[in-house]
Amino acid sequence: MSTVLLAVIAVILCVLFRILNVNSQPQKPVIYGRDRSFIENILFISPFLNEPYIPTRLWGFSGHVQTILHSLIGRVRCPWPIGGRVSLVLPDKSTLTYDLYEPVGNEHE
Secondary structure (H helix, E strand, O other), rough: OOOOHHHHHHHHHHHHHHHHHOOOOOOOOOOOOOOOHHHHHHHHHHHHOOOOOOOOOOOOOOOOHHHHHHHHHHOOOOOOOOOOEEEOOOOOOOOOEEHHHHHHHHOOO
């Protein structure tokens, strides 16, 4: 192989590693809030929030790989969903919106 081809491959790999955040180190989450005692209570109740989050190596650091895989594989024989969007105005004047879909087949799980 020529040196130029190896250099191009190395640059492409470096860009991919940078975009996908594969070399990022797991970090402890930072929780912000106005009331410090509330945050301390939350951290006391759920101590796992003090531990660093370690995502899966391939797609945990960046959702790009999941998006690409789903666009290639996820729609192979996917039926078109039948349903509609439901919107409700709640008493506090906020809007609750959700999608309601019909079952695709007659099979029961």
